[in-house]
Amino acid sequence: MTSAAEPLTLVLVGPMGAGKTSVGRRVARLLGIAFIDTDKRIVQTHGPIPAIFDEHGETHFRALERETVRVALEEGGVVSLGGGAVTDAGTRELLRRHPVVYLTVTPEAVAERIIGGGRPLLAGEDPLARWTEIFAQRRDLYDEVATVTFDTSRRPMQRIAEEIAAWRREQR
Ligand code: S3P
Numbered sequence: 001m002t003s004a005a006e007p008l009t010l011v012l013v014g015p016m017g018a019g020k021t022s023v024g025r026r027v028a029r030l031l032g033i034a035f036i037d038t039d040k041r042i043v044q045t046h047g048p049i050p051a052i053f054d055e056h057g058e059t060h061f062r063a064l065e066r067e068t069v070r071v072a073l074e075e076g077g078v079v080s081l082g083g084g085a086v087t088d089a090g091t092r093e094l095l096r097r098h099p100v101v102y103l104t105v106t107p108e109a110v111a112e113r114i115i116g117g118g119r120p121l122l123a124g125e126d127p128l129a130r131w132t133e134i135f136a137q138r139r140d141l142y143d144e145v146a147t148v149t150f151d152t153s154r155r156p157m158q159r160i161a162e163e164i165a166a167w168r169r170e171q172r
Contacts, residue, residue, distance in 0.1 A: 007033040007076040008168050011095055013142055014103035015135045016083040016122065017113035019152040019160070023103060024080035026161030031168065034077030038068045038085070053120040062088045069094055083134075084121070086141040095145050099171055101164055102146035107132055109153035 008031050012020040021037055028035035039049065042064050046052055052061050065082060069091050072079045079098075085091050105113075111128050122130050148167060150160055 007031075008172070009033075009073065009076040009098055010078055010164075010168050011073070011098050011100045012078065012080045012103060013086055013095075013100055013145060014083065014152075015105065015110070015138065015142075016117075016119055016131060017110040018083070018103035018105040019113075019157055020080040020083075020103055022157045023150075023152065023161050023164065024078045026158055027164050027168070028078040030161060030165035031078065034075065035080070036072040036075065036077050037080045038065060038072055039080075039082045041068050041072070048118065050118055050120045050123075058084075062091070066091045066094070073098060084138070086138060086145055092141070092145055099147045099168060100145050101167075102142050102149045103160075104142075104149055104151045104153075106151075106153045107135075 010027070012024045012027075014020055024037065025035050042052070042061075043049060045068075046064055049061070052064070062084070065085050066088050069079065069081060069085060073094060081091075086095075107128060110131060114122055114127050114131055119127075121134060124130060150164060152160055
């Protein structure tokens with residue numbers, strides 16, 4: 001059971017460009033709890049993500065990510081995960097005891113959000129085609145971990161954040 005003193009921890013998952021960071025920051029502010037972006041933590045400790053992929057490969061990145069998620073969930077707060085975190089079985093296991101909000105987005109809406117952004121998996125000629133392909137590979141995993149789903153394609157991030165905060169308060 002959650003006591004009033006414990007933070008209203010929740011996890012945000014979803015594909016690259018779904019708005020996990022911008023929605024997450026707002027939800028944390030609304031709930032008055034910490035915001036933890038696991039990508040940002042990985043960068044702070046291990047350096048830029050493209051360099052980690054280049055030098056050590058994706059498997060190594062997923063292991064760093066799993067450990068970062070574990071620590072973040074222990075601390076509590078709004079925990080925003082990288083788009084591929086759900087591909088790791090150990091990370092999925094860590095999410096089982098927490099409310100998980102799955103942010104979805106249409107390819108049309110994501111197109112302008114994924115320009116630039118230092119995402120090694122979208123590097124190359126046609127980032128939107130890559131995004132679509134990767135999303136198709138992962139969508140079942142997002143469905144598997146999700147407690148609830150919100151679409152971010154058409155409405156302001158602040159509105160979506162308010163709805164998520166209200167939903168989380170009801171989960172107590
Ligand atoms: C990744 C998504 C990125 C980041 C890394 C790998 C992925 O996070 O973790 O580039 O595999 O989808 P965002 O979803 O925040 O872009």
